[in-house]
Amino acid sequence: MLDWLGDLLRGTPGLALFGCLAAGFALGRVRFWKITLGGVAGTLLVALIVGLLDVTLTPELRNVAFALFIFTLGYLAGPSFFASLNRRALRYAVFTVIQVTTLVALVCVTTVALGLDQGTAAGLLAGGTTSSSVLGTAGEAIGALPVGPEQVRELQSNLATAYSIAYIFSLVTLILFTSQFVPMLMRVDLREQARELWRKLGGEPERSESTARAVPGVVGRVYVVDAAHGLTLAQLAEALGTEAAVERLRRDGEITEAAPETVLRAGDRLVVVGEREALLRAERLIGTETLGTGNDPLSLDVAEVVITDRRYRGWTLEQLHRQVPPRGVFVTGLSRMEHALPVKPWTDITTGDTVRLTGAGPDLDAYTPLLGIRINPAVKADLSFIALGVVVGMLIGRLSMPVGGVPLSLGIGGGCLFSGLFFGWLRARHPTYGQYHPAAAQVIQQFGLATFVCAVGLGAGPGALTLIERYGVLLPLVAVLVTAIPALLSLWAGSRLLKLPAPLVAGAIAGQQCSTPAVDAVREAAGNTTPLLSYTIVYAFSAVLLPLLGPLIVALSSALVAA
Numbered sequence: 320m321l322d323w324l325g326d327l328l329r330g331t332p333g334l335a336l337f338g339c340l341a342a343g344f345a346l347g348r349v350r351f352w353k354i355t356l357g358g359v360a361g362t363l364l365v366a367l368i369v370g371l372l373d374v375t376l377t378p379e380l381r382n383v384a385f386a387l388f389i390f391t392l393g394y395l396a397g398p399s400f401f402a403s404l405n406r407r408a409l410r411y412a413v414f415t416v417i418q419v420t421t422l423v424a425l426v427c428v429t430t431v432a433l434g435l436d437q438g439t440a441a442g443l444l445a446g447g448t449t450s451s452s453v454l455g456t457a458g459e460a461i462g463a464l465p466v467g468p469e470q471v472r473e474l475q476s477n478l479a480t481a482y483s484i485a486y487i488f489s490l491v492t493l494i495l496f497t498s499q500f501v502p503m504l505m506r507v508d509l510r511e512q513a514r515e516l517w518r519k520l521g522g523e524p525e526r527s528e529s530t531a532r533a534v535p536g537v538v539g540r541v542y543v544v545d546a547a548h549g550l551t552l553a554q555l556a557e558a559l560g561t562e563a564a565v566e567r568l569r570r571d572g573e574i575t576e577a578a579p580e581t582v583l584r585a586g587d588r589l590v591v592v593g594e595r596e597a598l599l600r601a602e603r604l605i606g607t608e609t610l611g612t613g614n615d616p617l618s619l620d621v622a623e624v625v626i627t628d629r630r631y632r633g634w635t636l637e638q639l640h641r642q643v644p645p646r647g648v649f650v651t652g653l654s655r656m657e658h659a660l661p662v663k664p665w666t667d668i669t670t671g672d673t674v675r676l677t678g679a680g681p682d683l684d685a686y687t688p689l690l691g692i693r694i695n696p697a698v699k700a701d702l703s704f705i706a707l708g709v710v711v712g713m714l715i716g717r718l719s720m721p722v723g724g725v726p727l728s729l730g731i732g733g734g735c736l737f738s739g740l741f742f743g744w745l746r747a748r749h750p751t752y753g754q755y756h757p758a759a760a761q762v763i764q765q766f767g768l769a770t771f772v773c774a775v776g777l778g779a780g781p782g783a784l785t786l787i788e789r790y791g792v793l794l795p796l797v798a799v800l801v802t803a804i805p806a807l808l809s810l811w812a813g814s815r816l817l818k819l820p821a822p823l824v825a826g827a828i829a830g831q832q833c834s835t836p837a838v839d840a841v842r843e844a845a846g847n848t849t850p851l852l853s854y855t856i857v858y859a860f861s862a863v864l865l866p867l868l869g870p871l872i873v874a875l876s877s878a879l880v881a882a
Contacts, residue, residue: 325372335374339366339773357836359451360490362769363483366776374777378462381774385455386735388767389866390709391760392452393739394746396862397671401744407633408856410817411827414809415860418831421805422447423872429797430876437461438474439481439786440876441869443794446485447801448865449493449834451768454482456732456869458775463719463730464877472778479775480786485798492802493829493837498844501825505814513822513845537649537677539566540598544587545606553579556646558604563593564646566679592679594649621651622676622683623757627691629670637664648678648686654757655855661848671743673757692754699759704742712738736866805831819853826850830857833865 328335343362422444430440441457461474502509547555552565556579559565567590568577575581583589588609591601602608631639636650652675653660653668660666668674674690676683687693716734746755806828813824822845829837830853841850 325374328369328372328374332374332376335369335777336376336380336770336773339369339777340769343769343773358765359769359772360483360486363479363486363772363776366773367479367483370777376774376777378774381771382731384767384770384774385459386709386713386731386767388764388771389452389455389732390705390712390735390739390742391755391764391767392862392866393736393741394705394708394743394755395739395757395760395764396859397740397743397746400740400859400863401670411853411856412860413812413817414827414831414857415864417808417812418448418805418861419864419868421808422801423868423875425801425804426872427875427879429801430879433790433793433797435876436474436477436880437464437873437876438477439790439794441872442478442481442483443485443797443801444868444872445478446482446487447489447798448868449486449490449802449832449837450861450865451772452732452736452833452862452866453869454478454775455768455771456730456866457873458869459716459730459732460870460873464873475775475778477786479772479778481794483776484787484794485801488795488798489802490834490836492799493806493832493834494840496803496806497825497829497837498840501810501828502821502844504810505821505824507821509821509825509841509844510846512820513847513849516820516822516849517847537592537594537651539590539592540601541609542589542591542602542605543607543609544583544585544589546603547583547589547605548585550583551579552577552581552583555583555604559591559593559601560597562597563591563601564678564682566590566592566682620678620680620683622687623652623694623696624674624676624687625691625694626668626670626672626674628689631690632669634668635664636662636666636668639668640664643689645676645678645686646682648676648682651675651677659848660851660855667852694756695754696756699756700763701754704746705755708738708742709735711742712736730870732866733870736863740863802832822849823853826852826854827857830854831861833858833861 328338339362340358343365344358345361346365347358347361426440426444426447429435429443435443438461441461442454445451445453445457458475458478461478462471464471464474466474498509502512550558552568555565565577568575568581568583569588569590570584570586589605591598591605593601634642636653640650650662652673653662653666654673654675655669655671660672670691673694676687678686683693712735713731714734715737716731718734809828809831810824813819813827814821819827822841825841825845826838826849829841829850838850838854841854842848
């Protein structure tokens with residue numbers, strides 16, 4: 320049976336790939352206590368098992384998949400990364416610096432103490448960061464080592480196996496540390512402190528993501544003019560404020576062109592759109608609310624806009640609302656690097672953020688150019704722009720320089736990362752081209768990474784068992800240490816040096832490892848999204864710096880092995 324299955328998968332590599340993806344993502348959704356591995360880690364585990372049947376994928380497929388993943392990662396992080404290079408956000412870079420320096424030092428010490436080869440050392444580092452991007456850049460660096468193909472295959476097998484072992488134990492450690500140990504060591508109630516921080520920043524109790532408002536936040540109402548008789552539309556607009564706007568005037572049964580100087584008459588019917596709380600006082604200002612005629616319905620549109628104007632860096636939503644007052648347009652969503660942020664007056668915005676706006680079509684058309692570029696839902700990805708970015712990244716990755724006799728280069732991973740950063744920044748500066756819809760980017764990023772780790776796992780093959788027999792429980796133990804020690808140092812820096820509250824400390828520690836499962840656990844423990852405020856800033860720094868550790872640790876471990 321196994322021989323037949325092995326022959327089938329070797330003869331149809333695509334079947335092996337998609338079979339591993341299907342089983343891996345299903346495994347990744349299985350919840351063990353508070354932990355889910357995620358589809359990528361699940362795919363790697365399944366691929367390691369299938370790889371025992373001597374099934375492999377071509378290196379070209381692996382390289383293309385990784386290039387798409389790492390370019391997209393840089394593309395999404397680029398605007399936020401460059402926007403974070405300011406005095407207010409740079410202080411959070413201390414978390415990434417602690418993560419990088421401590422982790423490299425610990426892995427180097429472990430390499431000498433246990434006599435690790437380059438693959439095992441790099442796999443331990445990649446798993447200790449719970450970052451698959453490090454796995455990719457390290458794999459490329461191993462492939463460039465001046466050794467025979469058999470030794471390269473053995474090192475890459477050790478890389479995949481060590482990563483799998485370290486990832487599982489590091490992820491469990493990180494989730495427990497951020498959600499349980501941070502509040503315990505800081506001697507605070509995480510949920511209470513998050514609630515207090517939320518109130519201090521002016522927030523109201525949050526709803527679960529699985530629930531919806533019983534009464535919509537932005538609504539439209541029809542009023543018969545009585546109290547507003549004799550006022551101009553401009554005077555009424557000033558009385559209503561920016562939370563509501565008159566969208567339509569019907570006079571004597573006919574829709575009438577309305578200008579700011581138009582004087583309202585008793586009996587006019589006004590369609591007013593705004594926040595529900597604001598419309599509660601509109602009846603007092605205008606007149607009795609009534610039913611619409613049904614002959615001329617007004618629909619509200621939704622637009623997603625990428626903020627590109629650099630003057631908004633560091634602004635809050637309240638400041639934006641005050642300095643660039645909208646008319647009939649309301650912010651109903653805000654996300655950064657695919658992470659939803661709370662829509663509150665105190666929330667910071669920056670270039671690269673995606674704002675979801677709700678309002679009447681003409682109002683959206685007038686307001687969106689003031690913020691940036693409106694995402695065209697019909698265009699999911701500008702493939703010519705994306706392909707050009709990957710080409711540039713691959714060319715950059717071919718550049719190399721010898722360090723200690725080892726050719727050190729950025730490789731496809733580093734080259735495409737920097738290319739993605741540049742092209743993402745370029746798109747933010749010149750948004751008329753290069754559209755890459757966030758939903759499309761997320762699919763490409765996830766599929767590219769899952770395909771890459773599947774190829775790595777299949778290539779590991781039977782060598783995985785040898786590594787497990789050689790080190791036994793040492794690798795899991797070291798994985799726990801290389802995760803816990805940087806986290807402890809970051810906890811001290813965040814609480815003592817930066818004086819941050821526990822939710823922000825926990826979010827930053829999750830961000831320094833770019834760990835979505837960890838920040839989800841922290842958010843659940845905190846009861847609101849305050850941890851995301853620090854997570855997204857630190858994530859932007861770590862997403863750029865962590866992939867560079869792959870070639871670095873291969874070069875350092877090669878020098879240590881040679882010594």
